[in-house]
Amino acid sequence: MIEVQHLTKTYGHTAAVDDVSFTVRPGLVTGFLGPNGAGKSTTMRAILGLDRPSSGRVLVDGRAYRDLVAPLSTIGALLDARALDKRRSARNHLRVLGSTVGIGRRRVEQVLELVGLTDVADRAAGGYSLGMGQRLGIAAALLADPDIVMLDEPVNGLDPDGILWIRTLLRDLAAEGRTVFLSSHLMSEMELTADHLVVIGKGRIIADVPMTELLAGVGENRVCVTAPQADRLIGLLTSPDVSVLQKAPHVLEVTGVPAATIGEVAALHGIALHDLHPATASLEEAYMNLTHASVTHRGTPVLTGSAVR
Structure with a gap:
């Protein structure tokens, strides 16, 4: 289990992480989301003792990382x-x-097979593709x-096959009762992988909720309707309290009226x-919706007829 308790990390007058608290529990895949510059990397580095908190603390299985007997x-x-000697295979x-922790060659061969690198295990890591490098890091x-x-x-x-592999691997690890903490900007994949989400923006926690609860809250009171006479239905449903998007x-897509009422109106007419x-x-x-106000770096659309040179 990972426990982040009132973690704050400042650089000069800037707070990269500001009083952040959350818990990553065993048996779940917990997704960690946030815009660029939100504080995700700083938080993860603090978990591993690579960044010293300005205040607060992080516990890994009840201890600071530096106090773990077998980190x-x-x-x-x-x-x-990419943090490795690229000349090595x-x-x-x-x-x-x-060898630094007494792990033998048999286990090395096991993980090489697990990540699919056995056939290229003797090649210098510097010649690996981005996806192969990710597999080695895993x-x-x-x-x-x-x-x-x-x-x-x-x-x-990773290619599509690799993405499916890592998704299955992480789900299997969580099913074994392990704690899995995952950061990604790929929303579609996170939706398929994570059970719980921690969302951070501008150094503060925006949400700490189960995936199902977050999605249910956004989709609440919206109904999808398919009807050959959709134009007639729009006229019957539209009111100050109801919005209809074609x-x-x-x-x-109807907001503000339940599906049963829509069905009754359609049947009546x-x-x-x-x-x-x-x-x-x-x-x-x-x-x-959650992070709109927390985006620090936002581009603008290219104007029609203009070009980026």
Whole structure:
């Protein structure tokens, strides 16, 4: 378990993380989300003792990282897959890392097979593609069979097969009762992987909720309707308390009235419905709603007829 307790980290007069508290529990995949510059990397570095808090503390299985008896078997982490001697092969890199804590060659071969690098394990890591480098970083994180796994952007550079593999791996680790903490900007994948979400913006926690609760809150009171006579239905439903958005010629998204009432109105006026169901929000939509005011770096659309040179 990871416990972040009133963590604050300042650089000069700037607070990268400001009184942040949350808990990452065993048996769940916990997603860590936030815009660029929100404080995610600082928080993860503080968990590993790489950044000293200005105030507050972080506990890993009840202890500060520096006080862990066996850090690598307690928490395996990937923060930067490029942080290695690129002249070494993947096999030698893992052997050297394992030798520092008494891990033998058999385990090295096991994790190489697990991440799919056995066939290229003797190639210099500097010649690896981005995705292969990510796989090596994940192998290093899993080398000591840790109870806690913390990965920063693990799907970066992976192909679709690799993304499915890491999703399945993380879900399996959580099912074994391990603690899994995952940071990513890929909303569609996080939605499929995480059970719980911690969202940070401008150094402060915005949300700390189960995935289902976050999505239910965004999709509340919205209904999707498919009807050949959608134009007639719009006129019957629209009122000061109800908004109707036409998503396609025969598809409406209605906010402010329950599905049962829409069905009753349609039946009363002889309007056939081909589909009627509560709208389901995506994580991307929920995330954008939560973090809109916390985005520090926001681009602007290119004007029509202009070009970026």
